[in-house]
Amino acid sequence: SPLTTRGETDALVLATGHARAGDPMPDCARHARPGVALALYMAVSQSERITRSLLETGMPEDAPLTIAVEVSKPGERIITGRLVELPELLARHGVTGCAAIIASWPKMARAGVSEVATGKALA
Structure with missing residues (x-):
């Protein structure tokens, strides 16, 4: 999928999505807002925390997600x-290491549910 649409x-x-031992975990969600694709690296082991944080920020549950595993x-x-x-996709596909996670928040999405996904986006 494209990096921008x-x-x-x-x-x-x-x-x-990860920090050095002893450092606080990065606040990835501070970068999330409508119109932004957020690409996270070194984030697989923190997927539950990151998902929760992005949802709490208002990113829609159905925001498009791409997981690029073992690229190149x-x-x-x-x-x-x-x-x-x-988290479930990572577990189901056995992804435990080298992957980039890209979550896209469409401009026309409202918190919780993407209008793009429901067909309510403006043409």
């Missing part, structure tokens, strides 16, 4: 779903 997301933010390696895989499914 005309009319839905026009910004890409890269952020880490022989085992490369792309998994798609919805934000609310992130």
Whole structure:
């Protein structure tokens, strides 16, 4: 899936989802807002915390999600779903390490449910 989509997301933010031992975990959700695709690296082990934080920020449960696993390696895989499914998708597909997680918050989405996904977005 594209990093930005005309009319839905026009910004890409890269952020880490993990911290050095002893440091506080990064607040990835502070970058989340309508029109932004948030690409997280080193975030697999923190997926439950990150999902909860993004939902609390107002990102819709059905925000489009792409998980890029082992990119540029022989085992490369792309998994798609919805934000609310992130921890379950990682578990179901056996993703435990090298992956980038991209959650997109469409411009026309309201908190909790994406209008783009429900067909209510403006043309």
